[in-house]
Amino acid sequence: MTSEYRFTHKHVLGLADFSVEDIQAVLQTAESFKEISSRSIKKVPTLRGKTIINFFFEPSTRTRLSFEVAAKRMSADTFNISNSGSSTVKGETLIDTARNLAAMNPDCIILRHPRSGSARLLAEHIDASVINAGDGTHEHPSQGLLDLMTVREAKGGIAGLKIAIIGDIAHSRVAHSNIIGFSKMGAFVTVSGPATLIPPGIEELGARVSRSVMEAVDGADVIMALRIQKERQQDPLFPSLREYAKFFGVSQNVADAASPEAVIMHPGPINRGVELDPKLADGSRSVILEQVTNGVAVRMALLYLIMGGD
Amino acid sequence: MPGLILLKNGRVIDPVNGIDQIQDVLIVDGKISAVVQPGTLPEQVGLVYDLAGKWVVPGLIDMHVHLREPGQEYKETIATGTRAAAAGGFTAVASMPNTKPINDNQTVTVFILAKAAEAGFARVYPVGAISSGSNGEQLAEFGELRQAGAVAVTDDGLPVGNSQLMRRALEYAGNHDLLVISHAEEMTLSHGGAMNDGALATRLGLRGIPHVAEEIMVYRDLALAEFTGRPIHIAHVSTRESLSLLRRAKEKGVAVTAETAPHYFTLTEKAVDGYNTLAKMNPPLRTEADVAAIREALRDGTLDAIATDHAPHGELDKDMEFDLAANGIIGLETAVPLTLRLVRENQLDARRMVELLSVNPARILGVPGGTLSVGAPADITVIDPEKKFVFTEESIQSKSKNSPFLGWELQGKAVLTILAGRITWGQDTFSS
Ligand SMILES: [Zn+2]
Numbered sequence: 164m165t166s167e168y169r170f171t172h173k174h175v176l177g178l179a180d181f182s183v184e185d186i187q188a189v190l191q192t193a194e195s196f197k198e199i200s201s202r203s204i205k206k207v208p209t210l211r212g213k214t215i216i217n218f219f220f221e222p223s224t225r226t227r228l229s230f231e232v233a234a235k236r237m238s239a240d241t242f243n244i245s246n247s248g249s250s251t252v253k254g255e256t257l258i259d260t261a262r263n264l265a266a267m268n269p270d271c272i273i274l275r276h277p278r279s280g281s282a283r284l285l286a287e288h289i290d291a292s293v294i295n296a297g298d299g300t301h302e303h304p305s306q307g308l309l310d311l312m313t314v315r316e317a318k319g320g321i322a323g324l325k326i327a328i329i330g331d332i333a334h335s336r337v338a339h340s341n342i343i344g345f346s347k348m349g350a351f352v353t354v355s356g357p358a359t360l361i362p363p364g365i366e367e368l369g370a371r372v373s374r375s376v377m378e379a380v381d382g383a384d385v386i387m388a389l390r391i392q393k394e395r396q397q398d399p400l401f402p403s404l405r406e407y408a409k410f411f412g413v414s415q416n417v418a419d420a421a422s423p424e425a426v427i428m429h430p431g432p433i434n435r436g437v438e439l440d441p442k443l444a445d446g447s448r449s450v451i452l453e454q455v456t457n458g459v460a461v462r463m464a465l466l467y468l469i470m471g472g473d
Numbered sequence: 474m475p476g477l478i479l480l481k482n483g484r485v486i487d488p489v490n491g492i493d494q495i496q497d498v499l500i501v502d503g504k505i506s507a508v509v510q511p512g513t514l515p516e517q518v519g520l521v522y523d524l525a526g527k528w529v530v531p532g533l534i535d536m537h538v539h540l541r542e543p544g545q546e547y548k549e550t551i552a553t554g555t556r557a558a559a560a561g562g563f564t565a566v567a568s569m570p571n572t573k574p575i576n577d578n579q580t581v582t583v584f585i586l587a588k589a590a591e592a593g594f595a596r597v598y599p600v601g602a603i604s605s606g607s608n609g610e611q612l613a614e615f616g617e618l619r620q621a622g623a624v625a626v627t628d629d630g631l632p633v634g635n636s637q638l639m640r641r642a643l644e645y646a647g648n649h650d651l652l653v654i655s656h657a658e659e660m661t662l663s664h665g666g667a668m669n670d671g672a673l674a675t676r677l678g679l680r681g682i683p684h685v686a687e688e689i690m691v692y693r694d695l696a697l698a699e700f701t702g703r704p705i706h707i708a709h710v711s712t713r714e715s716l717s718l719l720r721r722a723k724e725k726g727v728a729v730t731a732e733t734a735p736h737y738f739t740l741t742e743k744a745v746d747g748y749n750t751l752a753k754m755n756p757p758l759r760t761e762a763d764v765a766a767i768r769e770a771l772r773d774g775t776l777d778a779i780a781t782d783h784a785p786h787g788e789l790d791k792d793m794e795f796d797l798a799a800n801g802i803i804g805l806e807t808a809v810p811l812t813l814r815l816v817r818e819n820q821l822d823a824r825r826m827v828e829l830l831s832v833n834p835a836r837i838l839g840v841p842g843g844t845l846s847v848g849a850p851a852d853i854t855v856i857d858p859e860k861k862f863v864f865t866e867e868s869i870q871s872k873s874k875n876s877p878f879l880g881w882e883l884q885g886k887a888v889l890t891i892l893a894g895r896i897t898w899g900q901d902t903f904s905s
Contacts, residue, residue: 179676256789256793257793257794258792258793276794278794278795278796278797279677279678279679279748279794279795279796280677280678280679280748280794280795281794283747283748284748284793284794284795298678299678299679299796300678300679300680301677301678301679302678333675336678339676339678362674362675363670363671363672363674363675363681364671364672364673364674364675364676365672365675366672367672367675367676368675368676
């Protein structure tokens with residue numbers, strides 16, 4: 164990073180908006196915050212007096228908890244609003260709800276929402292900073308950043324690595340943010356899965372498409388398995404979970420085709436035995452728990468950079 | 474003398490009578506009384522307009538508008554919609570049946586005609602529904618719709634998914650001399666889609682509507698038209714392959730006509746980027762290749778008409794998550810300048826523009842208009858092809874402002890609109 168560099172984003176809507184320097188700044192900041200989580204008193208006063216609202220329209224214990232822990236470790240005041248508790252079920256729109264939230268003068272809203280573009284829409288209608296915690300099938304930037312951090316820790320760098328992302332690319336905002344993030348940082352990303360789950364033009368985000376899982380993982384440094392959403396089964400995307408596991412699941416056999424030092428990742432929660440062999444998920448090459456730990460550090464870094472960086 | 478208007482020195486473009494030259498047009502008692510060499514008429518008492526540099530053309534006819542009344546008057550009423558039509562240079566519009574209630578019976582048709590007559594801004598040709606409630610199950614009462622004044626039938630907004638129902642509609646429409654208009658969309662392919670399928674949809678995380686969703690249905694309806702021997706009109710064509718299908722059907726002699734809308738020859742899917750709901754419509758904006766193909770089809774006759782698919786929506790219908798936002802844009806007040814862009818780029822000539830916006834819509838719908846013949850009703854549009862203006866919300870006559878062209882600098886405008894010898898727009902623009 165050059166000395167003149169400053170992180171200037173007010174919102175975190177997607178990694179598509181981030182430069183290489185922005186990503187480096189988040190990762191460096193996250194690494195310094197990670198140390199806080201290992202202290203006996205895991206709290207710093209950096210964001211004291213700041214109000215953060217966790218605004219979750221979809222069930223997500225993991226991401227919401229990760230943001231909440233991150234905010235608390237920085238001494239911010241946090242409030243949780245979830246779908247069932249908010250009035251959107253009564254037909255109130257996202258924008259109406261945003262106006263009501265604005266009355267609480269939050270400094271930052273963390274939004275999880277089933278519609279693509281919703282985080283951006285909220286940012287256009289509210290003064291607070293907005294962090295996209297997953298919008299539809301668009302992006303999940305903090306997940307992308309924590310995955311970058313995890314790979315950088317495990318491999319010592321990102322540029323030049325071969326990353327294989329396997330599974331439902333079409334409906335995965337995690338895949339989108341990862342393809343954008345890893346390719347921006349100089350890694351080579353290959354995606355594979357049922358052709359029905361590979362969206363048109365994914366190459367333009369920076370991924371190569373392979374029809375064969377075995378070919379996609381050949382010599383890979385990182386294998387990332389994506390969650391198959393069982394609730395999509397009414398759309399005829401693949402015949403059965405059984406067949407999916409057999410032909411597109413990351414099994415020991417698949418893992419053996421990768422580099423011997425390859426790490427196994429999954430954004431969670433895992434359908435064990437469907438997209439990922441449980442032995443791999445819990446095995447020595449798995450960095451899935453590091454992903455969770457780094458999630459808190461990355462979210463602390465994002466909160467700090469958009470709110471406490473002055 | 475009352476009811477006397479002289480339009481002097483304008484460029485009269487009247488394709489039906491083979492006229493494209495400077496002429497004087499005399500209107501007496503709501504009818505065209507003479508179209509002659511400038512200066513050859515005796516001195517007139519009445520309104521006299523000097524239209525040097527302007528075009529004098531048969532009143533424009535928009536064969537695809539949504540007037541929203543009855544039922545959604547907060548978006549548009551028949552009065553505001555036809556006022557917008559007059560402001561855009563249109564003397565007639567065909568109103569789609571997806572009002573609330575649906576125009577699937579004579580009562581609604583009669584109501585629309587009464588409201589239109591009361592407003593007096595434009596002729597309104599009601600289009601009835603193909604199926605009761607546009608629910609795709611039973612045929613609507615075509616006979617009574619026709620008797621009440623409907624000129625065509627469609628379930629527009631929705632396709633007729635059931636092929637047997639579409640076949641029966643084509644057959645039965647023949648008894649009542651009604652045109653069948655197809656909104657071509659294969660719903661199992663388009664379902665849940667919010668924009669054109671492709672790389673941009675993938676990047677935005679939006680579900681795509683593939684171009685084949687339109688083409689499969691265009692093919693089906695062309696096949697049914699050929700099979701039944703009944704004419705069909707394909708609404709809002711948006712894809713290149715639909716045009717190939719139309720071309721082939723026309724070569725075979727199938728009785729098919731087709732329209733596109735100005736946004737499909739002006740914008741691509743890129744207008745959607747940034748989740749711009751003002752560029753959300755169905756069918757969706759497509760690619761550069763589709764735009765180029767549509768322009769060519771307007772030239773070569775594969776497409777017969779330009780219709781706006783004027784679809785007013787309130788701010789609350791558009792200012793929301795992209796995939797929940799309403800489809801459609803207003804179009805009546807931008808059709809002339811957007812079509813004139815093609816004329817300035819030599820993609821169309823002026824005569825072809827008049828065919829697409831007046832002559833052919835009249836012929837397809839089987840309604841009067843489309844000519845400046847002596848004795849015809851004086852439905853006339855005067856266009857200033859040079860006039861530059863910025864399209865702003867304040868200038869819009871429609872009740873709704875949902876246009877992706879807001880802020881555009883446009884060139885060319887209807888400056889005087891005359892309906893049966895009465896000025897409906899532009900009174901203040903000139904003084905005699
Ligand atoms: Zn339609």
